[in-house]
Amino acid sequence: MHLLATNVLAFGWEPEIKGITVVLIGVVVLIGSTYLILGTNVGSRLGFLVSMAALFGWMFTMGAIWWAYGIGLQGTAASWVGQEIVPDGDLSNTASDVIRGIDLSGVTTENRVDGWILLEEDDPRRGQAVASAEALLIEEGTFSAGDFLPEAVYDYGGERLPNWTFDTPWGTWNIDYLAFIHQPHFSLVQVRPVVPAEAEPGKAPPTPQADPDQPATYVLMERDRGTRRWPAAFITIGSGIIFALLCWALHARDRRVVANRSQALEQPAKVPVGV
Numbered sequence: 165m166h167l168l169a170t171n172v173l174a175f176g177w178e179p180e181i182k183g184i185t186v187v188l189i190g191v192v193v194l195i196g197s198t199y200l201i202l203g204t205n206v207g208s209r210l211g212f213l214v215s216m217a218a219l220f221g222w223m224f225t226m227g228a229i230w231w232a233y234g235i236g237l238q239g240t241a242a243s244w245v246g247q248e249i250v251p252d253g254d255l256s257n258t259a260s261d262v263i264r265g266i267d268l269s270g271v272t273t274e275n276r277v278d279g280w281i282l283l284e285e286d287d288p289r290r291g292q293a294v295a296s297a298e299a300l301l302i303e304e305g306t307f308s309a310g311d312f313l314p315e316a317v318y319d320y321g322g323e324r325l326p327n328w329t330f331d332t333p334w335g336t337w338n339i340d341y342l343a344f345i346h347q348p349h350f351s352l353v354q355v356r357p358v359v360p361a362e363a364e365p366g367k368a369p370p371t372p373q374a375d376p377d378q379p380a381t382y383v384l385m386e387r388d389r390g391t392r393r394w395p396a397a398f399i400t401i402g403s404g405i406i407f408a409l410l411c412w413a414l415h416a417r418d419r420r421v422v423a424n425r426s427q428a429l430e431q432p433a434k435v436p437v438g439v
Contacts, residue, residue: 213410238395243296244386246383249383263384268318326343352384
């Protein structure tokens, strides 16, 4: 179909026109040929109902797989959204209630303080949060690129509900397949300015070192879960409703056919006049 739209129809410009043409050809060839075969065997109306029911049944199955695995047609991806930048390192007077007055001195990778926990150096969540915080600091003009280093990343919230945990002889089972409710998820990135250093001629640039005499800067971010699975969910639900209506229409038609045939059989045979 792509070669047909490219070579035969000679669409060498405007890629969107080529894409629309490919889709139209696919609809006519695949769905149209199926309807043509069914229409010649069972009639135009019944063939249309059967072909449309098959189409939306397939779309329902495809959308369910997309929805479950987060593939196919996707919405916006999840990302960190900046909430507040605390340049002086003083968390006692902040605009956000989440970090106001918290003491991070006792927060470790195993000990939570007021819901906050320190992420490990190799935790994938740390890298995502640091990258988003660096982009926000540079965009807001708080620092220039290369003038600061991340020191720690603290994590808060983000629990999925409902979540059931069972202790069994084979280990702990965590069942969260129906966890559609998400608690607000926050990340607090701590950065510090680097010690000014000049590169010596002929030598590699010195490794940046955080300046302990400078106050830390905190970047508070909230997780935006995005709409990655929303298009697939809409396709699944919409196709499922249309598929159910088409199946109901086919079932109602079969019942009418059976009722009409039974009435025809119940009518007494007419005796010809004069016999």
